[in-house]
Amino acid sequence: MKSLFLVIFGAILGWGITGFFTKGFETDYLFILIIGIVIGHSIGRRKEKEEFTESM
Numbered sequence: 001m002k003s004l005f006l007v008i009f010g011a012i013l014g015w016g017i018t019g020f021f022t023k024g025f026e027t028d029y030l031f032i033l034i035i036g037i038v039i040g041h042s043i044g045r046r047k048e049k050e051e052f053t054e055s056m
Contacts, residue, residue: 004041008034 011033019025 004037007037011037
């Protein structure tokens with residue numbers, strides 16, 4: 001869970017730095033990225049749990 005928060009924090013930080021230099025703070029792409037990260041993380045955890053229960 002800590003890694004998920006760090007990845008989201010990194011995405012927001014990168015968005016802020018890029019927006020500062022380009023003077024364009026487009027939030028659409030940031031929200032799409034964060035939603036994709038969360039969905040990918042939840043699918044990965046579910047697959048990991050399935051593989052663990054199958055190996056037992």
